[in-house]
Amino acid sequence: MPYEWTPEPPHAQPDWQLCLWPYRSLLxxxxxxxxxxxxxxxxxxxxxxxxxxxxxxxxxxxxxxxxxxxxxxxxxxxxGEVLEELTVTDSKAHLTRHNPKGGRQEWEANRYWVTVHLHPTGGPVENYITLRGGDREVEIGAFLDAQERLALYDDLRQALRLGAAP
Incomplete structure (x- = not known):
């Protein structure tokens, strides 16, 4: 899968990071x-x-x-040079998206109010995943394929619920 948990699962630590990137078939x-x-x-x-x-x-x-x-x-x-980093500590969740042209987009919310939502249809892609917290809702992993987004959705739900990366 084109994403990586730090620390590697299974760890029951409240602080973790998730990095996502598009799949590269041509190195x-x-x-x-x-x-x-x-x-x-x-x-x-x-x-x-x-x-x-x-x-x-x-x-x-x-x-x-x-x-x-x-x-x-x-x-x-x-x-395809996109990188998304979701960093979760015991008090906050911070998502940074590094865009191909060098720009960055950032989102931050209280970790306990962050929820993960799956939109099977109606989004720009099938199985669209969003994080909602604070006053905004942001997408995550839109460049992944539909099956990878389903797996990511389950992992994110579990990680945010338990307080540790899956």
């Missing part, structure tokens, strides 16, 4: 390997026109395709 090293393999595969047909004027006509399109692929994957990767 940085694999990103470079993918671009290299794509370049190699597309270059193979160019070998047949090596030494002819056709090569110079096809080369700009080959370069444009590689640049477009690199740019699209880079943009996708940067948009």
């Amino acid at each position: 940085r090293k694999d990103f470079v390997l993918f671009i290299g393999a794509t370049a190699l595969i597309v270059t193979l047909p160019l070998l047949t026109v090596l030494g002819t004027a056709i090569l110079w006509g096809l080369l700009p399109f080959f370069a444009l395709m590689l640049w477009g692929l690199w740019t699209a994957l880079s943009i996708s990767y940067k948009r």
